[in-house]
Amino acid sequence: MRTVECAEFLQEALPELGLRWAGFRKVRGLVRKRLGKRFAELGLADFSAYRVYLELHPSEWHKLEEMCRIPISRFYRDRAVFASLERDVLPALAAEAIAQGRHELRCWSACCASGEEPYTLSILWHLRLASAFPGLKLRIVATDIDPAMLRRARPGCYRASSIKDLPEDLMRAAFERSGEQYCVRTAFRTVDFVQQDIRESMPDGLFDLILCRNAVLTYFLLSEQQEVMKRVIARLEPGGALVIGLHETLPPSGAGLASWTGARAIYRAPPAAETAPPMRCIAPHPH
Numbered sequence: 001m002r003t004v005e006c007a008e009f010l011q012e013a014l015p016e017l018g019l020r021w022a023g024f025r026k027v028r029g030l031v032r033k034r035l036g037k038r039f040a041e042l043g044l045a046d047f048s049a050y051r052v053y054l055e056l057h058p059s060e061w062h063k064l065e066e067m068c069r070i071p072i073s074r075f076y077r078d079r080a081v082f083a084s085l086e087r088d089v090l091p092a093l094a095a096e097a098i099a100q101g102r103h104e105l106r107c108w109s110a111c112c113a114s115g116e117e118p119y120t121l122s123i124l125w126h127l128r129l130a131s132a133f134p135g136l137k138l139r140i141v142a143t144d145i146d147p148a149m150l151r152r153a154r155p156g157c158y159r160a161s162s163i164k165d166l167p168e169d170l171m172r173a174a175f176e177r178s179g180e181q182y183c184v185r186t187a188f189r190t191v192d193f194v195q196q197d198i199r200e201s202m203p204d205g206l207f208d209l210i211l212c213r214n215a216v217l218t219y220f221l222l223s224e225q226q227e228v229m230k231r232v233i234a235r236l237e238p239g240g241a242l243v244i245g246l247h248e249t250l251p252p253s254g255a256g257l258a259s260w261t262g263a264r265a266i267y268r269a270p271p272a273a274e275t276a277p278p279m280r281c282i283a284p285h286p287h
Helices: 003-017 028-042 047-056 060-067 079-099 116-132 147-153 168-174 222-233
Strands: 104-109 137-144 175-178 181-184 191-195 207-211 236-243 266-268
Touching (some): 003 028, 028 047, 047 060, 116 191, 137 147, 147 191, 222 236
Parallel strands (some): 104 137, 137 191
Antiparallel strands (some): 175 181
16 A cells, blocks of 8 residues: 555545544554555455445445544643643632632543543642642543543553653552553542544533643644534633644634633633623602
């Protein structure tokens, strides 16, 4: 299977899936490997034969979409982002929640793959921040389209390569060794994993923090990005924070968000508008 032929095929096929070629340039090797395996399963010789197969078997488009999912993730991915979350963002959101009399800080990890991102958030909160905000519980909802990824996520066990970026103290406190794997201790597995296609459904309610990184704004067509991110942003609490990938750019639907001061790839929703005091109705003096 030639690289050039695979690239040409993907440039033709990806828009049919609502995906864009630009996001796949660096990861096309993974997709090419999956396609090669699929060709062997179907007894197909090349991409011309696969194009014919797609025409004759429309359900194969779903299989192709599955092969184009890129589950790249690891704990503490993009250190600067998690440093900002720990230092500035989570404390500010927690303080605001307490000021509002709330007892829960709600977070959503969208397109979470095998769970490294939401577990990192849980570990960071419990080990570095929770003691400063007694009475405030962190609730994390993590969603992904791929049921296989979620089956890997729920037990919380990973290879050493997945946790290599974690600070040493967090690694020691949050994991226990199990053979060749490192498993998240029970105390930190406080994540609710839900299978959802972000293009079709999202968790109910509003969230103080939403992480939507390296998926929607990398792989989706620009028109799809606009629509999905509009609905993601609508899930933010007033003053809530949205985190995107370091190399991603917000579409126009994010124009109402402001960059979080001193942080990269983190944006803040406008605070709730101050309500004017109600006007008093004063009866006229009798003449």
